Amino acid sequence: MPINRNTDLILNRYSRGSVPSDSDELSAYLSEELQRLETIIRDMTDASIQAVDNPPPAPRKGMVRFNILPWNPLSNGSQQLVVYNGTAWVAV
Numbered sequence: 001m002p003i004n005r006n007t008d009l010i011l012n013r014y015s016r017g018s019v020p021s022d023s024d025e026l027s028a029y030l031s032e033e034l035q036r037l038e039t040i041i042r043d044m045t046d047a048s049i050q051a052v053d054n055p056p057p058a059p060r061k062g063m064v065r066f067n068i069l070p071w072n073p074l075s076n077g078s079q080q081l082v083v084y085n086g087t088a089w090v091a092v
Helices: 023-047
Strands: 050-052 064-067 081-084 089-091
Touching: none
Parallel strands: 050 064
Antiparallel strands: 064 081, 081 089
16 A cells, blocks of 8 residues: 555655745745645654644554553553554554
């Protein structure tokens, strides 16, 4: 199965685009660059290990969390690192 940005956690490197010489294109350039930065920062946040007591609203394959009760993804009352495998949270 190919990697899918919507279901798999993917980190991409940011590299700045070429600044347009035409001042009329500058606004569109800045908007696009800021959107790219926002996406990369969001993905980095999703990729970081976080202690949480609720599951992420839209988990992606590869997310790692330290579950804090009352969130009980393994149904065993433990608090531990879990990773989302694309269909369920499993112990690390």
